[in-house]
Amino acid sequence: MTQTLENATSTDDVFPVKGVDHLQFLVGNAKQAAHYYSTAFGMTCVAYRGPEQGYRDHAEYVLVSGNARFLITGAVHAGAPGSDHVAKHSDGIRDIALAVPDVDKAYAHAVSAGARGVTEPHDVKDEHGTIRVAAISTYGDTLHTLIDRSGYEGPFLPGFVARGPIVDRQPAIDAGLQPKRYFQAVDHVVGNVELGKMDEWVEFYRRVMGFTNMAEFIGDDIATDYSALMSKVVADGTRKVKFPLNEPAVSQRKSQIDEYLEFYGGPGAQHVAVATNDIIASVDAMRAAGCEFLDTPDSYYDDPELRARIGEVRAPIEELKKRSILVDRDEDGYLLQIFTRPVQDRPTVFFELIERHGSLGFGKGNFKALFEAIEREQELRGNL
Numbered sequence: 001m002t003q004t005l006e007n008a009t010s011t012d013d014v015f016p017v018k019g020v021d022h023l024q025f026l027v028g029n030a031k032q033a034a035h036y037y038s039t040a041f042g043m044t045c046v047a048y049r050g051p052e053q054g055y056r057d058h059a060e061y062v063l064v065s066g067n068a069r070f071l072i073t074g075a076v077h078a079g080a081p082g083s084d085h086v087a088k089h090s091d092g093i094r095d096i097a098l099a100v101p102d103v104d105k106a107y108a109h110a111v112s113a114g115a116r117g118v119t120e121p122h123d124v125k126d127e128h129g130t131i132r133v134a135a136i137s138t139y140g141d142t143l144h145t146l147i148d149r150s151g152y153e154g155p156f157l158p159g160f161v162a163r164g165p166i167v168d169r170q171p172a173i174d175a176g177l178q179p180k181r182y183f184q185a186v187d188h189v190v191g192n193v194e195l196g197k198m199d200e201w202v203e204f205y206r207r208v209m210g211f212t213n214m215a216e217f218i219g220d221d222i223a224t225d226y227s228a229l230m231s232k233v234v235a236d237g238t239r240k241v242k243f244p245l246n247e248p249a250v251s252q253r254k255s256q257i258d259e260y261l262e263f264y265g266g267p268g269a270q271h272v273a274v275a276t277n278d279i280i281a282s283v284d285a286m287r288a289a290g291c292e293f294l295d296t297p298d299s300y301y302d303d304p305e306l307r308a309r310i311g312e313v314r315a316p317i318e319e320l321k322k323r324s325i326l327v328d329r330d331e332d333g334y335l336l337q338i339f340t341r342p343v344q345d346r347p348t349v350f351f352e353l354i355e356r357h358g359s360l361g362f363g364k365g366n367f368k369a370l371f372e373a374i375e376r377e378q379e380l381r382g383n384l
Contacts, residue, residue: 015106015209017098019240020186021147022062022069023272024095026085030074033091034061036343037070038166040291041351042182042282047155048163050076055159057081061166062156066184068274071095071156085141091344093269096138096189097145098241106146107134113208118143128154136208139193139201139245140267182282183274187354188233188242188362192260192270198230198247205234205243214242217364229257233362244362246270256374259383264348271339273352279336280315282353283323292341294373296324309365310334314357328365333358337366339373347381 027033037043043063050059057080061072073094075083085094100106104121111117119135129152135145155162172178193201205211211234228249235242248257260270276282287293300306301321310329313320313336320327325338336355342348354363 013210013237014109017100017236017241019099021097021099022071023093024071024073024097025091026082026094027072027074027091028086030059030061030072034063034072035166037063040286040289042169042285045163045166047160049160053159053161062160065181068183068186088265089268090346090348092264092349095143095145097147100146100148103132103134103146103148110136110208115208124158126154126158128152131157139191142268178285179278179281182286183276183353185275187273187275188244189272190244190246190270192246192257193267194261195248198232198245201245202232202234211236229255254383259378260348263346271350271352273354276353276355279325279353279355280319280323283325283338293324294339294341296326296369296373300369326363326366326369328363330359330361332360335359335363337363
């Protein structure tokens with residue numbers, strides 16, 4: 001059963017957010033990870049900070065694609081802060097940083113509402129201006145850094161220096177061989193939590209950030225013959241920031257959430273959905289650069305019920321079929337989506353590409369097809 005829940009936005013927003021400022025990935029080798037996201041995801045490196053700038057613990061690369069911004073951080077010596085995170089989780093998302101208009105007000109409200117403060121509000125300065133930051137914890141070892149960069153004009157954060165792209169894609173762009181951007185923004189970030197904890201974290205986002213329960217997916221909508229999970233989506237009033245939260249459900253075999261929790265070593269961000277305005281061009285370019293996507297059987301596209309339900313979409317169904325792109329329609333419109341395989345050796349973090357045409361949903365009609373595709377991968381790994 002699926003429900004769409006609170007849609008009204010509050011005029012008295014206790015925790016206003018402007019959007020996702022950046023996602024910080026803690027990785028074992030920042031240089032190689034930055035090269036991968038530059039090559040396979042078409043992102044552009046715009047800033048760097050490391051030992052050369054007097055920061056002795058880490059090498060950090062900032063990559064952008066449209067409004068999406070990834071901070072790739074790797075320790076450069078044993079015992080550096082964050083190295084224990086990589087040892088426990090492997091490469092993963094440590095920080096879902098949020099841009100807010102008032103760091104002090106947001107932090108004070110969050111802590112008073114029961115959030116654990118990690119870093120109190122303070123200024124960070126350099127010759128480019130001042131950034132106000134603070135941080136609170138959320139599920140697992142994940143953080144929400146709160147950032148106000150309205151008084152800053154540098155390339156990213158104080159201490160970072162501007163730098164050029166790691167991979168020069170301009171000749172291919174000029175030749176029409178690649179799109180300029182493979183994606184334009186972060187659409188949503190999905191968190192996996194332990195059995196029985198989903199409602200607790202939904203309540204956390206309601207109480208701490210004033211987020212509303214945008215939708216929930218339970219029962220047959222989100223189960224296969226072998227595995228099951230439950231999911232609820234929390235979002236701010238503007239729907240700019242959306243966090244689906246998943247927990248495992250009792251089933252015959254190990255679900256994708258169980259597998260994630262086992263291999264990640266606890267709760268964390270499972271996947272990032274990035275918004276693209278041309279999913280076909282993006283998938284073609286990313287696949288050619290080595291990015292691996294989940295396969296969808298031909299029977300999905302040959303199903304007459306699917307074709308009747310989705311109606312006319314911008315791309316012929318045969319073009320979607322060739323690329324394993326899924327399609328779903330709801331009362332507001334339709335969307336196209338596809339999911340990568342995990343982007344590291346542990347079967348944990350992966351990505352979704354999503355192209356929206358009016359739909360505000362998350363591809364409910366594709367859940368079973370997606371989960372069956374993930375189960376095929378789990379079976380190959382011996383983890384189903």
